[in-house]
Amino acid sequence: MTTVYTLRIDGRDVAGSEDATVLDVARENGIDIPTLCHLDGITDRGACRLCMVEITGSNKLTPACMTKIVEGMEVTAHSDRLLEYRRAITEMLFVERNHICAVCVANNHCELQDTAEELGLTHFDLPRISPKVDIDASHRLFSIDHNRCILCLRCVRVCDEIEGAHTWDIMHRGLDTRVQTDMGIPWGESTTCTSCGKCVQVCPTGALFEKGRAVARGSKTRRPFLPWMKVVAEERGL
Amino acid sequence: MSLPRVATVWLDGCSGCHMSLVDMDERILDIFSRADLVYGPLVDFKEFPEDVDVCLVEGAVSSEEDLHKIRMVRERTKTLVSFGDCAVTSNVPGMRNPIGVGPLLDRAYLENVTLNPGIPSDIVPKLLPISTPVHRVVKVDVFLPGCPPSADLIFTMLDDLLAGRVPDVAGSRFGR
Ligand code: SF4
Ligand code: SF4
Ligand code: SF4
Ligand code: FES
Numbered sequence: 001m002t003t004v005y006t007l008r009i010d011g012r013d014v015a016g017s018e019d020a021t022v023l024d025v026a027r028e029n030g031i032d033i034p035t036l037c038h039l040d041g042i043t044d045r046g047a048c049r050l051c052m053v054e055i056t057g058s059n060k061l062t063p064a065c066m067t068k069i070v071e072g073m074e075v076t077a078h079s080d081r082l083l084e085y086r087r088a089i090t091e092m093l094f095v096e097r098n099h100i101c102a103v104c105v106a107n108n109h110c111e112l113q114d115t116a117e118e119l120g121l122t123h124f125d126l127p128r129i130s131p132k133v134d135i136d137a138s139h140r141l142f143s144i145d146h147n148r149c150i151l152c153l154r155c156v157r158v159c160d161e162i163e164g165a166h167t168w169d170i171m172h173r174g175l176d177t178r179v180q181t182d183m184g185i186p187w188g189e190s191t192t193c194t195s196c197g198k199c200v201q202v203c204p205t206g207a208l209f210e211k212g213r214a215v216a217r218g219s220k221t222r223r224p225f226l227p228w229m230k231v232v233a234e235e236r237g238l
Numbered sequence: 239m240s241l242p243r244v245a246t247v248w249l250d251g252c253s254g255c256h257m258s259l260v261d262m263d264e265r266i267l268d269i270f271s272r273a274d275l276v277y278g279p280l281v282d283f284k285e286f287p288e289d290v291d292v293c294l295v296e297g298a299v300s301s302e303e304d305l306h307k308i309r310m311v312r313e314r315t316k317t318l319v320s321f322g323d324c325a326v327t328s329n330v331p332g333m334r335n336p337i338g339v340g341p342l343l344d345r346a347y348l349e350n351v352t353l354n355p356g357i358p359s360d361i362v363p364k365l366l367p368i369s370t371p372v373h374r375v376v377k378v379d380v381f382l383p384g385c386p387p388s389a390d391l392i393f394t395m396l397d398d399l400l401a402g403r404v405p406d407v408a409g410s411r412f413g414r
Contacts (some may be wrong), residue, residue: 016319051259061327077386094327094412098333098335098336099412101329101385101412101413102323102329102413107412107413107414110413113412113413117410120408122326122407123320123326123371123373123378123383124327124371127374128327128332128335130332130335130336132336160326218411
């Protein structure tokens with residue numbers, strides 16, 4: 001039998017099962033915490049830090065997606081300080097690479113844009129870095145434009161955990177960090193990729209997209225199937 | 239009592255933000271019954287005047303002329319609005335930033351040209367090393383992102399500014 005814990009989030013009394021995260025319980029109760037790397041159906045990794053919350057008794061900020069609930073926990077999910085940090089994180093994601101929404105396949109279907117809009121981010125105080133960044137269009141069906149990658153690593157996790165191919169991984173460090181296919185060879189030469197397209201479906205931005213999609217036509221309509229696929233994979237013992 | 243003085247300027251942009259302004263349709267009559275349009279591509283005044291109350295700036299700051307102009311506009315304007323993504327983020331004009339001016343001009347005027355190759359130097363203003371958002375050069379009071387911002391957003395913002403309210407830009411978004 002699972003134990004149920006009670007806790008408070010933003011002053012509201014809520015409850016969840018012992019294996020739930022703060023994010024799970026918040027969402028079940030209609031408390032909206034912004035996220036970018038979290039996706040129902042794949043393992044959380046705590047990459048984007050947007051879901052940071054304050055927990056009474058701790059002076060650190062804690063990612064809600066990675067934190068299991070505890071009996072009697074007091075969580076602050078919304079405060080001026082958290083809003084300021086979330087805006088700063090989103091701003092850094094924008095200026096780190098080259099996001100030109102007007103010419104992006106994901107324009108208007110992009111979770112980074114959604115996040116900026118929700119947080120009321122209307123401009124960037126930080127200068128853009130404007131790095132020279134590559135595009136790999138060698139795959140028959142899909143392309144990756146690293147200009148728009150926010151390193152959420154959803155592609156890495158879905159390819160490994162759901163498709164079981166583990167084509168994607170990461171290489172290099174800091175500003176040079178890139179997602180890569182098969183130890184850094186062009187995607188089109190990958191021998192592990194099954195061309196299933198899951199990575200494209202889960203990518204929150206216009207970094208991964210289907211070839212032949214025009215600007216603003218890159219909606220990821222098949223994403224809701226993911227949690228269901230995860231259940232099937234678990235039942236089959238994969 | 240004289241009406242508030244509104245101006246618009248067009249730096250490095252495609253004029254789409256101005257098109258969206260015109261797209262307010264008959265609401266433009268409402269706005270300009272409460273304000274005078276004293277300068278901009280939509281009217282025929284040669285000089286940017288003194289004592290402007292609100293100025294909408296379309297486009298990024300990309301050339302020496304843009305830089306000169308925006309500094310003068312800032313001096314003469316009370317409320318400066320960064321109007322649309324090119325002004326706010328440098329957007330499409332900023333796509334050249336990772337390339338650099340030298341290789342960019344070579345590509346456009348030398349490598350892909352068969353007739354009279356040569357980089358223009360007279361008359362046209364010199365490009366700045368990078369194309370920048372307006373607020374990296376002068377102080378901006380209001381940001382209205384969007385490519386272009388919708389006519390509804392522009393109307394709400396102007397309506398608020400003319401009524402002396404803090405402008406509501408909720409619903410604005412990069413891109414779109
Ligand atoms: S990925 Fe999103 S934020 Fe980046 S350019 Fe495309 S639409 Fe804009
Ligand atoms: S298409 Fe499928 S197998 Fe290929 S990289 Fe993407 S998720 Fe992995
Ligand atoms: S390619 Fe897309 S899914 Fe993969 S890390 Fe970058 S933004 Fe995330
Ligand atoms: S959603 Fe929690 S760190 Fe990204």
